[in-house]
Amino acid sequence: MPEIIRSRDTTVFFYGDRQTVTVSDAMLASGWVGGQGVQWANSTVDERLVTYSRGFYGGFLVWGSDERGDDFASSTRQQLVYAYATMFSGGCLISTVAYEQYTYASRIGGGPFVPLVYAPNDTLYLSLRGLWTKEDELTLSGDPQAPCFFVGFVAQVPSFLNGNRLGIQTSM
Amino acid sequence: MNRDRDCVILVKGDAYAVAIDDVLANGGWQGGQGIQWVTPIAVGIPTVTLSTGYYAGFALWGSDEPSDQYVSSTRQFPAYRFLVLGAGGWLISTISYEKYTYLSRVGLGPLVPIGYNAGDRLVFSLRGYWTIEDEWTLSGDPRGVNDYYIGFVAQAPSAVNSYYMSVQVSI
16 A cells, blocks of 8 residues: 655645745734635735635645644744745645534534535535635625635545545645 | 547646546546546545546546557556546647537437537536536436536547547646
8 A cells, every 4th residue: 555644734746836925914823724725815015915715715825834744843933933825726636634524504503513524526615714625605604705716626535544634636 | 740649738737647446447548538536445545537527637648548559558557557637727639529419329319429619618428528518417417517617629520630629628
């Protein structure tokens, strides 16, 4: 059995487009996981600024703000210090922890969490907190900006074989 | 233009290797044929099977093309259980398109040719060929309308291009 070492939040099998972007104060304050979806935000200066996605997209941040894989290295928390991140877009093939594991309704309700069951070729969106999901949360939440943009497909479902990471073919 | 393979690449997009399932390994495939994601039985690597209307991309090379005969690449894909997937934006010329309407292929009557025109929108058929027909709707598939458009006809098949269809891929 081939071994794929998934030591980071997001493992990139094939990369599409990538660029560096400035991240918002909200993201600097709270951090992000690798694979986090982001969308463009207004800025008062000449910069390309992104913040947490809430259904729209500019891309996803390939590295988390404070991953264990960066500990004890020169890259420790460097993105937070310099207020930037590397954003991927276009067609990528990735494996990530940054996906919704429970349905939107169960996350905002008072009842037990209901797991989201992913299948190959499921259409994916970014959730209201910028994680990959099969649910259109703008529509589910009654947001007037609905629907969410389509951003990819499920390439591999989470299981013990892949460390419960979601394989995604991105299309953004 | 020398068209000696199932799928001729005119402009290249994204390409990467993926694992194949038993359906592909045992049944083979054509160059240019559509493929979609599938859950592997045992191995934890991204794996594809023949498209039934969904898509991950298309196979650049067929599993056993005449052009691969008598060379080291003969049947290497099924032997090592992988293929090279194409996605993103491409311009290709391929034989892997539906030549007859779905209804005439599943019915008992004569085969009715599909007339392609430049600019037609394309989806994958139930067997992973490029087509202008929505075979999910035509077959009563519970998935409903197949609006997973994945390309356009750039050049309709004719005698001048050896009946290859040129496709501008948009995956």
